[in-house]
Amino acid sequence: MSVISVDQLCQLLAEIAPLQLAETWDNVGLLVGDRSAEVNRVMTCLTVTPAVVEEAVSEKVDLLVSHHPLPFKPTNRITTDTTAGSMLIDLIQAGTAIYSAHTAFDTAANGINQMWADRLELRDVKPLVEPESSSGHEDDLDRILRPGRVGELPQPTTTGAFVLRVGCLVGSENLRYIGDAERLIRCVAIACGSGGSFLSAAKRRGCDAMITGEATFHACLEAESVGIELVLVGHYQSERFAMERLAEQLAVELPELTIWASQRESDPLRFLE
Numbered sequence: 001m002s003v004i005s006v007d008q009l010c011q012l013l014a015e016i017a018p019l020q021l022a023e024t025w026d027n028v029g030l031l032v033g034d035r036s037a038e039v040n041r042v043m044t045c046l047t048v049t050p051a052v053v054e055e056a057v058s059e060k061v062d063l064l065v066s067h068h069p070l071p072f073k074p075t076n077r078i079t080t081d082t083t084a085g086s087m088l089i090d091l092i093q094a095g096t097a098i099y100s101a102h103t104a105f106d107t108a109a110n111g112i113n114q115m116w117a118d119r120l121e122l123r124d125v126k127p128l129v130e131p132e133s134s135s136g137h138e139d140d141l142d143r144i145l146r147p148g149r150v151g152e153l154p155q156p157t158t159t160g161a162f163v164l165r166v167g168c169l170v171g172s173e174n175l176r177y178i179g180d181a182e183r184l185i186r187c188v189a190i191a192c193g194s195g196g197s198f199l200s201a202a203k204r205r206g207c208d209a210m211i212t213g214e215a216t217f218h219a220c221l222e223a224e225s226v227g228i229e230l231v232l233v234g235h236y237q238s239e240r241f242a243m244e245r246l247a248e249q250l251a252v253e254l255p256e257l258t259i260w261a262s263q264r265e266s267d268p269l270r271f272l273e
Helices: 006-016 050-058 083-093 103-107 112-119 140-144 159-170 196-204 217-226 235-253
Strands: 029-032 041-045 063-066 097-100 123-126 149-158 176-178 184-194 209-214 229-232 258-261
Touching: 006 029, 006 063, 006 097, 006 235, 029 083, 041 050, 041 235, 050 063, 050 083, 063 235, 103 112, 112 149, 112 184, 112 235, 149 159, 159 184, 159 209, 159 229, 159 235, 176 217, 184 196, 184 235, 196 209, 196 217, 209 235, 217 229, 235 258
Parallel strands: 041 063, 041 258, 063 097, 184 209, 209 229
Antiparallel strands: 029 097, 123 149, 149 184, 176 229
16 A cells, blocks of 8 residues: 655645635645655644644544644744644644645635535526636636635525525524525625625625625624625534535545544534523
8 A cells, every 4th residue: 555645635635725726814735744754644623723632642643634724823932832832732743744725725616615605506606706807818717716606596585594594504593694584685695714804795796695604793784784694604614514525525535544524623602502
């Protein structure tokens, strides 16, 4: 059986989510680790947390594929004085590499926003953010690989019914939304994670509603003022499922490896019952 290296896994992950799609402020690719190291065990997660690190170390994970980067911002020191520093030290000592595609995976042709469009069975799906260039020349790949998604529902539905359907998809009956439960909606925008900044794009594209993970209070007020029904599914719920699917995809493509999505990661937000 041939040995698979960290670098080979990085190349495969970059095919799934080309890193050039990432936002300029993002930190993507191999963030920690030795490219030549052998990989036998891979774990995906949404965010590197102490619980995820404990699992990765105890399960002898060689490569941790996290959606949210660690480290994210430049750091002057890595010490146990901070949670991030402690986690990095533990992973480095255990020989666990870290890879993140983050906004590249959000945007990719089969990335998180497209997965949402597929889940909702949207029609005539296009990028939410339009090209900045007006040259008139743009191939299919360029049109697909831009942030967000927008599409038409199979049939018009009320906001209330739509929120219930989305709630079923994420397994929650406690979704928050801004808007009128009785309003008919047809055109839906998708921006996973924290997508309040995409409201203007949704308005320009004539969207009736937008799904995102979370938004600031002022973004919620903006949605109300411009007449866009805003559905907040929670940051975790808007993206974690995609990391589970990624683990399944990698397991199919690399059956010789042991690959799974973190079993200890959970949404930090709770609801009283």
